[in-house]
Amino acid sequence: MNTEALDWVHGALSAARFDRYRTAADGDAEVALRLYQWNIELSEAFYGPLHWLEVSLRNALNERLRRRFGRDDWWAVAPLRSNGQRKVAHAKYKIKRKEVVEPTADDIVAELTFGFWVSLLSRSNDRDFWIPALHLAFPHYSGPRDQLHHDLIRMLDLRNRIMHHEPIFDGDLTTHRERIFRLLGYLSPQVVAQVRQHDRGPEVLTRWGGAGGTGHAGRS
Template identity: 30%
Template sequence: MVTASDLVSAGTLPAPRFAPYEREALGNLSDADSLYKWHGQMASSCMELISHFEVLLRNSIDSTLAQYFRESDRNIPWFLMNTKLAKDLSPKVNEARVDAARYNFESRDHIVSRLMFGFWANMLSRKHDELWQKTLHNAFPNARRPRNEVMSHIEGVRLFRNRVAHHDSLLGVNIPFEVNRIFTICGWINSDAETWIRSVSRCHAAYSLRPVNPSNTVIVPAKTAWKTYQKTGAYVCQPGRFFRDVSRMAFYSDKAVQASIPEVLDRRDHVPWTENEAQRLDKTGNLDDRRVAKVIREVLKLKDSNGDALYTDGLYQVFILSDISDIVKTKTLNSPVQHTKTGKGSAYVRKQRYCTSGSILHASTTNDIS
């Protein structure tokens, strides 16, 4: 039986393409082959889900705008009317019309079907804020969220979609997290749509069949983050940043992996970092929401050495972690794990890196972490 690694050896499959799977399998070619095969099946399941989601999204936005511009009365598609919106969108619409005409189809529905995902996501951008206030919020009747938050979540799906569609590796992506984000947005559109898309999705089932267990701990650079965790029990970073599906987090600060390795209790992306959002979360009655609200308030109080706010109003991604004093959930080392390499390019963590928590617990230096 021919395997992916056989194709790499023959030069048929590019070695750089296969290399991440071999590294993930710690050099075991049989495991790497299984992982590469699984990845294709996983990506296929994700693309199937994204296709369902994209149709639901564009239909909701399209229907909302058709009603707002009284399309049925005027008998002209809203995107071809003599309006400022239609004129602004005309380059993309014209491209879709030309593409449809190539196949002798130029009906309204054929044009809509050829408008890219980015077209619909862009409808929620800041330049369309007035349109959001007037009508576009009706495309997400269950959201009760501001435009920028809805836009940010859809942008997250777009980035995930691009990774899948361009056949990029998903090894560094928390696939269940991204899939659940799609479910959430569908629920904002229509609760029955969420129920249906959950029922047809194969993503969680495919994910459970992963043949090589991923590293369970992410190590993050923590010049500021380590102090933030000590004071708030949370890790806060920019929205939309991809992470693997991990159960623990470690902090690299002062040239060492710090001694506390907390458990990841919750993860939220594109969270508005405001007192208004904290108040909204407090009112949901959900204990996890209240915990996030508490973190928002605590983090907003943090100051740097100049007395300026460490985190300003905006959108953030937040990991709620077990407390540093929680001897049950937080693993604790006798001392930090020192990084001994020096010189140019020797930094241990730049963005993030992954390992097993066990390798940190038994490491003398960072050279022992795997």
């Protein structure tokens, strides 16, 4: 890649951002740019399954808590920790900024972050949420809560990296993909079947090896 083209890449991506890829490509800027594009394609491939996981988890937990507390706005009476209360308040604030005059419970549920829902499965919430209600949201899971929470934390991190356009190419992508489908299976085998119909993961994961890559496909 000539100097002019490299200047263009630095202008678009910033040198600091692109250097992560150049390092992975042993200093070859042309390979690094292909690696950057592959990272985008990987992010696209993971977005769909992660979308299903986030929405399915949110709705499963919300339904169980709605039943537990006997009202759609269960957060108004549930013993949320201070961090959870702040996230609910922030969701309401974001809705208000959209000039929604009378937000519904569904509006707030949709605005709450993936991190909020995952946090409900932490150890500190065992007594108030997991034991009386949330274990029922995973009809196909019989393991310990902490392993489930650990796996979801990993998916939260992957989701955030993708949404903030960060590198994921150097992670254990095959393990990430298996974890997503395993978690979806705990919630609903029917959702797993739906997601697999449109899953581009296997195709994209194997593409780099044929593009003159850096060997990262072997780690995926």
